[in-house]
Amino acid sequence: MYYIHTISSITNQDSFRNEDVYASLREFDKEIDVVAPDYKEFIPRNSLRRLSPILRMGLTCAMECKNFLDKNFDAIVVGTALGCLKDTEKFLNTFITSTSDFLSPTAFIQSTHNTIGGQISLGLNNHAYNMTHTQNSLSFEVSMIDAFLCIKDGKKNVLVGAAEEKIDFLEKVQPSLIPNGYPLASGASFFAISGEKSKNKIGIQAVATNFNSINLENEIAQFLAKENCEMVDLILTSGDVVKNTTSKIESINYLKITGLHYSSSAFATHIAHDFLKNNDAETALIVNNLCKGKLGLILVKKG
Amino acid sequence: MKIYVTGYGLISAIGVGEEETLDALRNERTGINTGEKEETKAYKVGEIALSNDELKERFKLSTEGSRTALLGMVAAKQAFEGHLLSDEIKTGLISGTSVGGMDISEQEYRNYLNGEKHNPENYKHHSSGVSSEQIAEELGITDFINTISTACSSAANALMMGARMIRSGMLDRVVVGGTDSLTLFTISGFKSLMIFDADWCKPFDNSRKGLNLGEGAGFLVLESEKSLSISNKRPVALLSGWSNASDAFHQTASSPDGQGAQLSMVEALNVAGLKPSDIDYINAHGTATPNNDLSESQAIKSIFKEAIPPFSSTKAFTGHTLAASGGIEAVFAILAINKGLLLPNLNFSNVIEETQLTPQLSFEEGKTVKHVLSNSFGFGGNNSTVILSRVD
Structure with missing residues (x-):
């Protein structure tokens, strides 16, 4: 972490x-x-x-x-x-x-x-x-x-x-x-x-990049499996609705909130952090597929 | 963990590939001349004679791109020649560039300002990240792509990033280097800074006036031991040391004592586990601006004290190729190691008054060159050093 x-x-x-x-x-x-x-x-x-x-x-x-x-x-x-x-x-x-x-x-x-x-x-x-x-x-x-x-x-x-x-x-x-x-x-x-624990113990467990992204759902599933994460509490996406059963609450399209620029996933990470800090939740996933074929995944976690 | 270099390629004003480059270095033949294009004819520049179409045809490039991307493809393809893509070797590409597709954007933007036919489609080549994606596409690399843009230290930082990613196990093999083409943007920019020499640049000379711009690309292939066991490539050098430090003095000028440069050289020696006395040759940043060469000289003196190894700037051969320079000069370092070369610092006559250092003045061959230290310093006080070593 x-x-x-x-x-x-x-x-x-x-x-x-x-x-x-x-x-x-x-x-x-x-x-x-x-x-x-x-x-x-x-x-x-x-x-x-x-x-x-x-x-x-x-x-x-x-x-x-x-x-x-x-x-x-x-x-x-x-x-x-x-x-x-x-x-x-x-x-x-x-x-x-x-x-x-x-x-x-x-x-x-x-x-x-x-x-x-x-x-x-x-x-x-x-x-x-x-x-x-x-x-x-x-x-x-x-x-x-x-x-x-x-x-x-x-x-x-x-x-x-x-x-x-x-x-x-x-x-x-x-x-x-x-x-x-x-x-x-x-x-x-x-x-x-x-690497040292912060007061609220929230951090980034993993970041993955994929420059040849073909199947979004499979790639998310593989990433979460690798990180031993069965369920995420919040998904923040750059557009595509991530249809899956891994999120307890609906996913948020962060571009509608932050507006479009190439580094909007940075603010999505901020949103994820504050969500975990102030709610009874443990994990948030940021799915950045703003550009076709390019995928960024960020797993934010409490603990 | 050792980081092996198993391939290299370069293109600059002194030639394409090892043979042409060595011939120019050996014969002390500069690639800097009065420009031949509309944009460059008023200056002394290190221009590559081949047009974009000639580059595509001669090197059989199948990917479209800006001149920056095309030059990068030429050098990266040379470096990667004989390497096979394999699921067992996780392979990345990290390229440094400062101008990206500016050569196209500035033409298009001029059309726009002049109210002429403006084709927004052409800006698709603009971003520096796109140029790296195009180079990666030409090589078929998809596992990881990254671009570093720290002005003139970009390629050195790409080497460093690649080495660290291999060391951490994230990649097994990575093509690293940098590329930049000549643009009106950079020509006008350095002109506005008034650090252009209208004549041939004179690195480390007391009467130096400024730099000559150049264009080109230089790339290396780095591999881990695991990757070597699969690729069966013969290592030609080791990337043994690397570092980046910030001068934190001024946006463009270097501090008088070269603090950032000192920090960067010391840390690179630490990473390599070497003492200053182990370095056999320094390929200096040596842009020939009054400020850089004095500051770098002071930094070299403070680290190497009385025993300064042979050093030179090769910028008077190639011109300052900005983000590409660290890649091109890393290839020079490998040539120096494998052929026992000391490279000459052209156009030198008198030592800098304050530092009294004489660079290597002639081409020498057959020397023992085990470790070469190469400096690249950029705007923003971005100071990088890499050390290349002989495979023993």
Whole structure:
């Protein structure tokens, strides 16, 4: 088990500093992108000005996890499928339209995917292992796999999370760059995990990825059998209704709640954690098959 | 547990594969020239002469993709040649890239801005994850696919991730490396940072002005002992050490003493169980920017003290291939180990005033090279080191 010690999420839901995001879930709010905290509390004003939404979200969630844990992280692992889109778009606009030989480099240097991890290392003055995984809809799942490896390698406290930002242009290029079907959104969720038991004993038992997913139901059954899990109390899915007898309560389509971005399963993990924390339940399964043929499974457990 | 390297492949401005690459290194022939395309003609770049169609035809590529993906397929296919897919060997692919399909996206986005015919379908190649999926598809690999995007240390981090996954038993065999194509996005970006040299770059030289960009890909095949017993492949090297550390100094600049670089080199030596004196050759990151080369020199001095092994940057051959550089230079390290090479640092005339270090200046062959340390440092203070060792 990889125990979750703190979680911080900024999403379309009212999730930041919310002790029970499961209980307060509501319909996706089309009028807003995310319910953002006052970033000035977390980020110095002079740097805040330069930071795009994804950097603000990622850095704030990381700082919030650090504040609660009160220990330095021994590794920082970030997942992001599309990364810093706002700065990418900005720099594209700059160099395509500019006739000047002198361009501002800020958008360029903040456009690389690992700017989120880099800003976290700077913000926390952290010299540890710092990794960024960009595997489309499974970016969060592969980041989790790396975080677990870090703990196996002997690192104690690991910060792992994912962040995505929505830009309006994405709507123009659906479905080639991102699938159709749900409102596009931004979001970030970060977790401080370790091998040591957390207060509420909730953790992640296993994460599995499948890049050649053919039969969803069989693959879920195989995964649960391997993890000695006969019954799960809650299933959170990225769309397909998982028809089976393994869930005591109906499954929740988390994309309807979080909106669509490639790392929505990170917030689903937050929902699962709070569900287990505040209810008489022991297991939750996240089924992420947002992209055809790609399947991510995350088993969250109490105990 | 030992991590065996059983295959390697590369493509860069100095050639495709081992033979062409060695010929250029041996004859100290740079691949950097005035660009031949509309986007590159104003610069000195390490451009690969083959067009996308020529790449597809010459290397019989059956999967569509951006130039980044195509270059990756060429190098990964070379590395994986003679390897057979088997249910008994759980095989993955981990690729590092920073630009992904930007070469296509930037053209399409220009059309969009100019109000010309805009085909949104073309953005399907954009994400870096897609380029890895396309490379994996070309090789038939489905057990595990991952992409690492930490700017210029991406490929080194892919090697490290692969080694750790084998060590943990999650994979038996993994194709690891990196790929990046030249794009207007990166050319304009480095230009905006004003760390371009209009002339040939001069790594570790006192008068260095900046880098030349390049493109290419380099991949290795890593295997566990169990995998070797089934694949019967002959190991050509060991991936013995790896590490990543954060400089936590500045988004793009390195700290003056190279703190992140020091942490990364020390930890890689620890993982390998080696002392600094065991290293026979350092393939430095050596981008030829004023900041990197000074910072890296200080870090090398602080770790190797008075006994600095021969070191050089090969960026003056290939240009800085960004996310691919750690993969390409890992192949250089394997060539150095197996052929006893020390690779020359081109365009050097004077030592950096503050550090007084002279890199390896000529191509030497027939040396004893057991352990090579290779550095890759990226934006975000992302510092990685891998160590490749001789199979004894």
